[in-house]
Amino acid sequence: MNCRNCKKPLTHSFVDLGLAPHSNAYLTHGDLRKPERYYPLKVCVCEHCWLVQTSEYSRSEDLFTADYAYFSSTSKTWVEHTAEYYRHVKHLMNLDSDSFVVEIGCNDGCLLKHFFQDNIPCLGIEPTLSTARAAEGLGLSVLQEFFSEKLGSTLEHTHGLADLIIANNVFAHVPDITDFTRGLKAALKPSGMVTLEFPHLMRLISEKQFDTVYHEHFSYLSLNVVNNIFSDSGLRIWNVEELFTHGGSLRIYASHIENNDSVLGSVSNLINKEHAFGLQDLNTYFKFQHDVEQIKDRFVGFLTSLKNDGKSVAAYGAAAKGNTLLNYAGITADLLPYVCDASSSKQGKYLPGSHIPILNPSVLSERLPDYIIILPWNIAAEIREQNQELSLSGTKFVTVLPELLIS
Ligand SMILES: [Zn+2]
Structure with missing residues (x-):
């Protein structure tokens, strides 16, 4: 494998998240019984030109498909x-x-x-x-x-x-x-x-x-x-x-x-x-994998403790980044039973890999979960604001990166 920019050999791993399906490949109910395609999710850094890039990659046509669900x-x-x-x-x-x-x-x-x-x-x-x-x-x-x-x-x-x-x-x-x-x-x-x-x-x-x-x-x-x-x-x-x-x-x-x-x-x-900051120093990149493993372990531990304590939990935001986290951490519906998303094109479908069902956010006011994991942390403030009533009813909001935060 050579660098996609300078064409020199690519030898250093930045982060390896194992195998995962394409994160925008949402599934219908009928798809759940079919096998899913998994691809390596590994990112390397080029020590010659410092381009950080995926090591193997799928064809764009397989990723940006006709039913692409991100609007x-x-x-x-x-x-x-x-x-x-x-x-x-x-x-x-x-x-x-x-x-x-x-x-x-x-x-x-x-x-x-x-x-x-x-x-x-x-x-x-x-x-x-x-x-x-x-x-x-x-x-x-x-x-x-x-x-x-x-x-x-x-x-x-x-x-x-x-x-x-x-x-x-x-x-x-x-x-x-x-x-x-x-x-x-x-x-x-x-x-x-x-x-x-x-x-x-x-x-x-x-x-x-x-x-x-x-x-x-x-x-x-x-x-x-x-x-x-x-x-x-x-x-x-x-x-x-x-x-x-x-x-x-x-x-x-x-x-x-x-x-x-x-x-x-x-x-x-x-x-x-x-x-x-160290972007031209390989050591900066080598530390990252350890940080990532720690976040995963804490997240899995948190969801497991909620289950053991009989607490109810939901996720919010069926975004691509949520799929990376859930698939890397090996989370499925037994620990996180459903995810809500405002986008009607995703509702009624299932997350790739984890097979967690995507529901209309209106169910949250009926089910009043004890905890909501906000997956797209970049719009966490917007999601909290839209769901103020849930906070007043006692629901706590959780973000996972860069560390587990409950508010
Ligand atoms: Zn390069």
Whole structure:
């Protein structure tokens, strides 16, 4: 196995979570009697270019399927984040009806609809049929394809070059990130700007967010590595912002290297911070597995003690990260009988691997569980707020990472 960026041999493990099914492969009742496919869930670090990446990987077509169940608009936190980004970037770039905006991985149109509603010409690129249909339902034009250098190069002729290319939470989901980056270069106007958001590797390590490891995530990114990949493809990152989304993300701003735009101090500051944290030191990566095993042991111990004490428990949020945690810890319905999720596309289905049923959150007010495990900890505040009545009735909320917390 060679590094997907620098092509040198990949020899060091960062974290090994054993075997797991694809975390977005939700099951119907009929699927429960069929065998499930398990794939290795192991992440390695390249000691040459420091790209952290899955060691073996599935084809994108097997992961981002027609019935892909993640709809951005389900999360209130994300909806607010996209509206804020839109206001910011429209002002920054003076976007108007003469501009052209491309969003890669537009999902259900959660962000792109703002441009559309303001008469700013825009195009979504989204490979998953379920979400692309939802975006088209809002009136958006969507190319139902995976983005690549090839697609980026054809856009000039089919739609024109873009003033702004957005890709939020897409870069880590792309197997060939160097090809993807060359596509950004090819589809961008000479004066254009690219903004990308991705979860920050430094936060993953410092906050032990091992449940953000799943098959759809091919890369775990630092600014240093992305900066190098961009400059190798002829793009220059000139600004970076640290965001709270997805447990700590970066938003980078880039333009063509030929523009000689001045680079803000934020870029070198953060690259230095990453270096001081140890992102170019193998020992930083080797410690992680031990931390992860400790979290798993405590979580299993907690659920077992609830069962022994006759306490009732439910989970909230049938998100991909929950599946990583539950499958790695070997939790099934005997310890965690059901999970609630507001997304109607998941209700009535079962979590992959653990086979825990997904129910409508309305059952919580009838069943009044003693404890609710919040699986998507990144929106824990939102979930607590939506379920204040349960807290008043005595239900306690639990988050598992970076340590077990009951409130
Ligand atoms: Zn490498």
